[in-house]
Amino acid sequence: MNPLDAGSELGEPSPILAGVTPSNRSMFHSDPDYPADVQECLHPPMCFKAGTLTAMAKFKVSKPWRGTTDQRIDKFTKLVADLSGVYGIQPPAIDSTGVDAKASSGSSYYMPLMNLIKLQGRLSVITLLHEFAHALGKSEFDTCRWSLNLFRRVFPTQFEKLEFQGHVARRRAAD
Numbered sequence: 001m002n003p004l005d006a007g008s009e010l011g012e013p014s015p016i017l018a019g020v021t022p023s024n025r026s027m028f029h030s031d032p033d034y035p036a037d038v039q040e041c042l043h044p045p046m047c048f049k050a051g052t053l054t055a056m057a058k059f060k061v062s063k064p065w066r067g068t069t070d071q072r073i074d075k076f077t078k079l080v081a082d083l084s085g086v087y088g089i090q091p092p093a094i095d096s097t098g099v100d101a102k103a104s105s106g107s108s109y110y111m112p113l114m115n116l117i118k119l120q121g122r123l124s125v126i127t128l129l130h131e132f133a134h135a136l137g138k139s140e141f142d143t144c145r146w147s148l149n150l151f152r153r154v155f156p157t158q159f160e161k162l163e164f165q166g167h168v169a170r171r172r173a174a175d
């Protein structure tokens with residue numbers, strides 16, 4: 001389960017980052033391993049394994065928000081393959097049968113036994129990074145930290161838009 005639901009990184013209502021604010025911590029109470037807020041995730045800034053940013057740069061050039069669903073899934077799959085190479089893991093399979101542009105990506109998850117990333121709801125770059133970090137075997141806290149830092153580093157413009165969606169996120173969290 002991905003509590004940091006990246007509904008969208010393009011300015012649509014997104015509960016992901018804005019949802020992780022001090023005023024809205026209750027969504028994390030069920031798991032103390034989740035970071036308490038965004039700042040806890042993002043500071044201090046972190047370094048990434050050599051090759052990570054190169055793989056992300058290639059992904060960025062591919063314009064991950066452009067194209068048909070199938071084309072975008074293809075871009076996501078290539079990124080997972082590239083990052084898996086960087087980290088020396090067997091690339092997790094991606095199950096995209098639950099992709100739905102009208103639904104939240106928050107129910108996406110990584111299934112360790114099958115080494116499978118199940119993408120659900122709308123395609124979300126942050127969610128993909130989050131689930132990939134789980135495939136690396138990271139804890140929930142480190143998964144949040146790795147994926148949010150990496151997203152901010154590579155997509156600063158989209159990141160800023162996310163932080164701006166606070167009120168929308170709270171409404172969504174109350175669903």
Ligand SMILES: [Zn+2]
Pocket residue numbers: 001002003130134140143
């Ligand atoms: Zn998670």
